[in-house]
Amino acid sequence: MNSVTKLTEKKVKWIIREKKKGAITTRDIARLQGVSESRVRQLWCEYRKSGQVPTLANPGRPHRTITAEEVSAVLQMHRENPCGAVMLESMLLHRHGIKVPHNTIHRILKEHHLASNEASKQKRRKWVKYERRHSMSLWHTDWYQIEDDRWRGKWLIAYLDDASRFVVGWGVFDEATTENALSVLDDCIRRYGRPLELLTDHGSQFYANSGEIKSPGVCRFQQYLADRKVRHILGRVHHPQTNGKIERFYETFQSKIHHFDSVEQFMTWYNTKRPHMSLNWDELETPMQAFYRKIDKRRRGLPFLVSNLR
Numbered sequence: 515m516n517s518v519t520k521l522t523e524k525k526v527k528w529i530i531r532e533k534k535k536g537a538i539t540t541r542d543i544a545r546l547q548g549v550s551e552s553r554v555r556q557l558w559c560e561y562r563k564s565g566q567v568p569t570l571a572n573p574g575r576p577h578r579t580i581t582a583e584e585v586s587a588v589l590q591m592h593r594e595n596p597c598g599a600v601m602l603e604s605m606l607l608h609r610h611g612i613k614v615p616h617n618t619i620h621r622i623l624k625e626h627h628l629a630s631n632e633a634s635k636q637k638r639r640k641w642v643k644y645e646r647r648h649s650m651s652l653w654h655t656d657w658y659q660i661e662d663d664r665w666r667g668k669w670l671i672a673y674l675d676d677a678s679r680f681v682v683g684w685g686v687f688d689e690a691t692t693e694n695a696l697s698v699l700d701d702c703i704r705r706y707g708r709p710l711e712l713l714t715d716h717g718s719q720f721y722a723n724s725g726e727i728k729s730p731g732v733c734r735f736q737q738y739l740a741d742r743k744v745r746h747i748l749g750r751v752h753h754p755q756t757n758g759k760i761e762r763f764y765e766t767f768q769s770k771i772h773h774f775d776s777v778e779q780f781m782t783w784y785n786t787k788r789p790h791m792s793l794n795w796d797e798l799e800t801p802m803q804a805f806y807r808k809i810d811k812r813r814r815g816l817p818f819l820v821s822n823l824r
Contacts, residue, residue: 521549523570524617526557528600530567533558538791546600580622584614588622595788596773599623605789608798645676645759645792648810652676652747653709654760655699657690657719662771670767670777671695673702674760675709679790680805681763682706686777692719692735703742711745713757721748 525547532543533554540558544551560568587610591602599620606612606619623629646652654674660666665686671694672684683702687694699712714720714735722733739746749757767780774780789798799807 527567529554529557530561580618585622587612588619592628596770649675649677649805649808650709652711652713654713654757656757656760658764671698674763675805677808678801678804680801681781681785684781690719695719696738708742708744711747713747715749715757
């Protein structure tokens with residue numbers, strides 16, 4: 515564990531916010547902030563009793579002076595990985611041995627117009643995170659209409675592995691059609707094998723409404739899955755949380771794509787360079803690393819999957 519550091523009001527607020535969100539464990543929160551797990555639990559207990567973020571009897575010092583070396587290191591890391599302050603803090607420490615507190619990183623990013631005030635961040639989700647144990651157990655997919663001016667109006671489809679957040683395949687098209695969805699899925703299965711299950715919403719590209727079942731050409735997506743013995747799971751109507759991982763991926767795409775020259779460049783960064791906070795954070799694990807780590811060794815086709823990694 516990191517050596518214990520002095521808490522500040524901002525750190526206490528961050529701890530309470532992450533506990534409310536429920537996306538990372540008490541142990542990870544303590545490690546990221548350099549405090550003990552018992553201290554995190556104490557703060558959380560005080561908050562639950564009073565409903566107010568605990569205040570410190572002896573608040574931290576005023577902002578310290580930021581050195582030119584810190585500014586240079588933070589900006590360089592952000593150019594390579596346009597992430598938030600907490601993630602950049604761990605990446606600088608683990609990859610370069612440079613210790614810069616995340617609140618200092620946030621100040622640097624704000625001063626260079628690379629971050630906004632925390633108050634403008636999205637509301638934290640209230641549902642509990644759930645993920646499959648093994649890669650290839652479940653894939654998520656959906657269509658997303660790109661808002662970036664370079665591809666405005668075009669449609670992006672991605673297939674995302676539930677256990678690892680690895681994007682096994684994607685494509686950009688003029689139209690969101692069943693044919694285009696199947697062309698990408700077919701390529702994914704050729705490269706990695708078939709998933710056991712695939713989760714979609716009730717969109718017409720993926721699912722035939724009962725009133726249309728007799729129409730010619732309907733249900734091709736479902737038939738494709740049935741022919742390959744892939745179980746089709748439908749998300750609840752008007753409940754996007756069911757397919758929340760792909761929705762969260764598209765939020766990341768929307769907020770980060772302006773840093774990249776192409777969609778392919780973004781996908782490479784997302785899969786192979788950006789550590790994902792929901793994975794093995796101690797090792798700064800990327801989705802691609804998690805994908806191969808979480809493969810069920812009993813699953814047929816593993817030698818083919820391993821050869822793809824080489």
